[in-house]
Amino acid sequence: DAKTTQPPSMDCAEGRAANLPCNHSTISGNEYVYWYRQIHSQGPQYIIHGLKNNETNEMASLIITEDRKSSTLILPHATLRDTAVYYCIVRVALNQGGKLIFGQGTELSVKP
Amino acid sequence: GAGVSQSPRYKVAKRGQDVALRCDPISGHVSLFWYQQALGQGPEFLTYFQNEAQLDKSGLPSDRFFAERPEGSVSTLKIQRTQQEDSAVYLCASSFIDRGNTGELFFGEGSRLTVL
Numbered sequence: 618d619a620k621t622t623q624p625p626s627m628d629c630a631e632g633r634a635a636n637l638p639c640n641h642s643t644i645s646g647n648e649y650v651y652w653y654r655q656i657h658s659q660g661p662q663y664i665i666h667g668l669k670n671n672e673t674n675e676m677a678s679l680i681i682t683e684d685r686k687s688s689t690l691i692l693p694h695a696t697l698r699d700t701a702v703y704y705c706i707v708r709v710a711l712n713q714g715g716k717l718i719f720g721q722g723t724e725l726s727v728k729p
Numbered sequence: 730g731a732g733v734s735q736s737p738r739y740k741v742a743k744r745g746q747d748v749a750l751r752c753d754p755i756s757g758h759v760s761l762f763w764y765q766q767a768l769g770q771g772p773e774f775l776t777y778f779q780n781e782a783q784l785d786k787s788g789l790p791s792d793r794f795f796a797e798r799p800e801g802s803v804s805t806l807k808i809q810r811t812q813q814e815d816s817a818v819y820l821c822a823s824s825f826i827d828r829g830n831t832g833e834l835f836f837g838e839g840s841r842l843t844v845l
Contacts, residue, residue, distance in 0.1 A: 653834075660733075660820050660836030661772065704771060716762065716785065717822075717834060719771035 620644070621705045626724040629699075635692040637723050639705030642686045647709050650681060651717065652690045654701040661704065661719075664690065695727045731755065733837035735821050741843045742811045750806045750840045754823030761804050762834065763796055764820040772820055778804060811844045818842075 622640040629635040641650065652664040665672055665679045667688075672679045678691040692699055704722040709715035734753040742748050754761050760779055764772035765788075774788040780801035789796070793811075798804040808815055818839040 658838075660822070660838050661834075662836070663833045666833070702771075716774050716777055717772075718774060719764075721771055 620707050620718070621720055623703075623705055623720065623723045625721060626726070628726050628728060629692075629695045631697060631727055631729050632694055635690075635695040635699065635725060635727070637690040637692075637703050637705075637725065638687065639689070640687045641705070641707045644685050644707050645709070648707045649710070649715075650679065650685075650688050651706045651708060652677070652679065653704045653706065653717070653719075654699075655704070655722070656698075656701040664703075695725075697727050697729065699725065700727045701725060733821055733823050733835050735819075735837035735840050737840060738838065739841050739843075741845065743845055744813060745810050747807065747809045748811055748842060750808075750819050750842070752804045752806070752821030752823075752837060754802065754804070754821070755825070755835055758823035758825045758835070759801075760824040760826060760834075761798060762822040762824075763804070763806050764822065765790075766818045766820055766839070768817075775806070775819075808842075811842075813844050816842055816844045 649666050649668050651666040653661040655661045665677050667679045667681055681688045702722040702724050704719050706717050736751045762777050763775040766772040776796045777785040778798045781798050793809045795807045818841045820839045822834040822836045824834050
């Protein structure tokens with residue numbers, strides 16, 4: 618079973634920030650938080666991951682609470698092409714047997 | 730191309746037929762995963778290879794499903810005596826284990842199997 622909880626759907630206006638929440642209250646100390654997205658009819662695409670600290674890359678920012686029980690993915694200026702299902706996943710490192718276990722994700726609709 | 734390549738992209742099989750789905754991972758990627766995605770659902774883990782070794786096959790739904798990666802590169806997922814419930818998109822992903830072993834996964838576009 619997935620260890621994360623996400624809202625099933627969200628809307629966002631084009632050009633505004635999209636803030637996607639994720640709860641992972643049972644996360645272990647050695648588990649990372651990963652975000653992937655899946656645009657219709659494509660394979661999932663890696664966005665970002667983190668362990669404890671907030672992370673930022675060219676696609677998004679990841680804010681992890683101090684207790685690590687929840688996180689937020691931020692798309693700073695959403696575009697229509699960001700419409701996708703966003704998956705929040707927790708897993709241990711690959712060499713510890715970690716594998717991505719997907720839940721239902723959040724279907725983000727970016728509207729003009 | 731430089732990405733994960735899967736073939737065929739679309740496969741229609743009659744119930745009871747055997748099918749084979751191929752995955753060409755990114756060159757040099759050590760880890761390879763297979764996932765099954767039913768319509769409207771998230772991908773579900775099937776099996777994992779590190780080089781040629783199948784380290785985890787806990788997600789394979791039945792003994793009709795078999796995966797191999799004999800030379801540690803190309804992988805084949807075989808489904809014997811296909812059933813209608815096998816209809817899904819089968820996704821392959823590969824990863825280069827980096828120093829942090831966090832291993833971002835790169836996914837192919839999937840093979841869509843329809844069993845009639």
